Amino acid sequence: MKPATLEFVRQRFRSYYRDSYLAAPPSLPQREWGFIFFDQKPEVRMRRHLGFGSREECHEYIRSMAPAHAYYSTAYYANPGAGTMGEKGWSGADLIFDIDADHLFTSMKGITYDVMLGRAKDETEKLVAMLTDELGFSPKMITAVFSGGRGYHVHVRDHRVLAWGSGERREIVDYLCGTGMEPQLLFDTGDNGGWQGRFAGALREYARTLLADGRGGAEKKLCAMDGIGKKYAGRFLSALEAADEDLKAGKVPRAVLSSPALRTLLSPEGGELLQRIKERGAAVDEPVTTDIKRLIRMPTSLHGGSGLRVVEVPLRDLPSFDPLEDAVVFGDREVKIDAAFDLSVPMLGNMYPIRKGQNLIPEAVAVYLCCRGIAEYGGSA
Secondary structure, three states: OOOHHHHOOOHHHHHHHHHHHHHHOOHHHHEEEEOOOOOOOOOEEEEEEOOOOOHHHHHHHHHHHOOOOEEEEOOEEOOOOOOOOOHHOOOEEEEEEEEEOOOOOOOOOOOOOOHHHHHHHHHHHHHHHHHOOOOOHHHHHHHHHHHEOEEEEEEEOOOOOOOOOHHHHHHHHHHHHHHOOHHHHHHOOOOOOOHHHHHHHHHHHHHHHHOOOOOHHHHHHHOOOOOOOHHHHHHHHHHHHOOOHHHOEEHHHHHHHHHHHHHHHHOOOHHHHHHHHHHOOOOOHHHHOOOOEEEEEOOOEEEOOOOOOOEOOOOOHHHHHOEEEEEEEOOOOOEEEEEOOEEEEEEEEEEEOOOOEEEEEEEEHHHHHHHHOOEEEEEOO
């Protein structure tokens, strides 16, 4: 980022922090804070181990420093401003989940920003449904936050989980992601919701794909897999064809569950079916949840990599939330930029075509491109 671009972005952030409402997390004096600032040095450095005694002190610091990124700890400490983690006095932590578009696509090539964010929101809604419907967390204890970047954070503030260590939190992640699932044991309970329903739905979907070219083609495909002979393939396909109504109802007959072919399809080596099942779980980032001393982005702060606001979204509003409108804080004043390459930027209900070289675009789009390192500031119109 050239000096003129750095100054342009820094001034836009400073203006936002000076004039805008700033939120504060519960129990602010027990939180550690960390910040990354705009500077010319190539390495990213965080200033952390900071503590504030009040909302006013915290907000005064943020308004005066205008950081590129602002974070607070998911943990609660007796002495959050201590210089080492051992001196802080950990007393608990919120349960946090991270949904990031980087983990939702096998390749980001050709994926537009609006598509990334739409997929991340779908995954977030799925996660919230699993937390409330299957794990029993009250919606009143759950907060969804658009990260300002490529995804969402989900905070669970429930006194029952505050003291949990990394191991207990990993068990929650394992359930949400379907890690270590044993189908034969899964259906011994007789239930047909939760992972039982997801497993049955994925199996029915796979059966339709497998049999799309007829039974002969399906048998040939199964026999090409290690551990599946002609006899096992035939029995498995017969059981699948007979099980369609059961699968539709969220049940898997014993004849399907006991098939050696199914074991192959669920193995890490040949697991075509395994991937379909896992896609029905929640794509959460395990290290974020299991880290009991994690720093998380502050709602109402700005994301230095996009210029978008970190937004706390009430669960009832999550389906209609559009970050490319609702998290945009800068306006439509025209600004000149010099773009590094051709691209299109979806924002504020429009698709802005950007050509390599000089462009005259709304300030909101200019801040986004400069923060992303795609363009340099060229001056006001």
